[in-house]
Amino acid sequence: MNATQASIADLAKRTRRAAKYRDENRRPWTFWVLVALFAAYVLALYGPMLCIYVLSFQDLRGGLVFPMKGLSLHWFVDLFTQVRTGDVKGGFERSIILAILVTVLTVVGSFMAGLAFRRRFRGDGIVFYLMIGSLVAPGLVLGIGIGLLFQYFGLTASWYTSALGAQLSWTLPFGVLVMFAVMSRFDRAWEEAARDLGASRWQIIRMIVIPILAPGIVAVALFGFTLSYDEFSRTLQTSGPLNTLPLEIWSMTLNVTSPSLYALGTVTTLASFLIIGVCLGAIAVMQKRRSNQSGSQQ
């Protein structure tokens, strides 16, 4: 057998082997190891939360640990009727209002910072690192500092002043970073073209910049809202006499020993998912409308 025949035979063998892989759609064993690893990760991520949701649906006999005793909505009713469980309703209201305030300020602030940082300006590096600094500073320390400062100036700390500021020190840098990523895909030629075609500055912002960046702006809002809604460390020392929801839950874990605590967990999670769902839905609708505008009217 000469060299050419040998190489042809080899080629045929390799072709058959490749075909076999294709036919059986076989995956290498490493694939299954990684699948197992990922499954374990997902379980570790959602397992503990699922335990809480499941245990919140027990009846009157229910306790804080497995096994599950009965099935009812008793502890949800308890949550909103019993006084001893703490000021859940008030905490929830305050958290929502605070989150909305934080969201609006974060969106407006990040958008303007995003516009400003498209050009270099004197001291832009310092401003940027100062901002990142407040992101990496330990939240508890930052919160204590704000609390101290308010005391020093004789101001009353409250959830809508000192806590609002403390939360913005967290959400604003986050929002700005997301905005940078969003802005980086914005072509300045669009603005220039709009100007060339006679649009005023305000018209450019309203008709070009905001609509094009809209999905990104919703993403920033979503960040602002969820970061604020479950913020704990920065709010702890700055919320004043009235608690936000996370603080209320935390204080309840210290003195409430019934599954109503779990019921609370379930309710707040639902609220979070609802808001995230609405935001993602909004983004999806926006994108769909863009691509539909085309086909439907023809």
Next chain:
Amino acid sequence: MTITTGDIELAGVYKHFGGMAAVDGVSLKIPDGAYCCFLGPSGCGKTTILRMIAGHEDPTGGEILIGGEDVAGLPPVQRRTAMMFQSYALFPHLSVRDNVAFPLRVRGQSRAERFKVADAMLEKVRLTELANRLPGQLSGGQQQRVALARAAITEPRVLLLDEPLSALDEQLRIQMRTELRRMQRELGITFVHVTHTQLEAIALADIVVVMEKGKIKQAGPAREVYAQPHDRYVAEFLGGQNVFSGKITHVNGSSVTVSAPDASAIVVPLMGRSVVRGGDHVDLAVRRDDIHLRRPGLTVEPGWNAISTRIRTIEYQGAFVKVMLDTIGEAEFVAYVPEREFFSDAFNVGDAVAAAWPAERSLLLS
């Protein structure tokens, strides 16, 4: 003040970017309704000139007049200019119709009103069926037509085009080139077109402006710039010429004799230039399609220049054959031979030949 005509005058225009002169004293007149191409390599200042005419950049010095009016400080709309951007800059969130109607929207026209005008314009550029599409769903050529329609809808007197064909592939580029020229004739307005492709410039323009390092090297009709380049830079940039340097050995009233490293006694007409002396170093150009190849030993017609040389490579180009010959000094030496003529007595690589051309076709460069 209203601008009614699209003639442009640049008077000593400068533009500095932090000490660097991007545009270095440019003066030029472009008549109303002309198609003018700025041609040059990237960084030569041609786009900056365009942006200054458009009002997106303010000159550091000098004056820009459109329709006889000084437009310093005026926004684009009042200059009656419209710009077509390199990447078209179509608004990605608006349909084709909304894109084209955008200039009317910002002027406060009602939906019905502006859509009527936009639809008429879309018909002109043959995009009616695509009116509801988004820019992302269009091909490059279609996008360009939308950009053109959007720029033209405000009835500008001057349309400024920044490398309008560079985003298209070869075939489409030639097609859109024709379309641009057609639109320019139809609209009857001044087009100022920036490009780095010489073929594009000479195919389209009434006036070709060749630029280098912020300065105009030569401006004139396409044929003049191509066939009578003023200097080495223009000749080399537009191509189609053999350019080489030599030393004047003899001056004779109406012509000079030049000798180059690998060629002697090339006769070049003076064409009114009298500032040359024997011993001067000069650049000269001969069009590649003026070169005739002869078998060695054949007599050359009187009044012709001939250089003995050798064939290096032969490239078939369809309509003609590109024959590369031994260099003259360091300069490329190329002959474009009509296809039929070449194959009636084909040469081979390595053949010794005489490259000959009528002496009066040589061009002395400054």
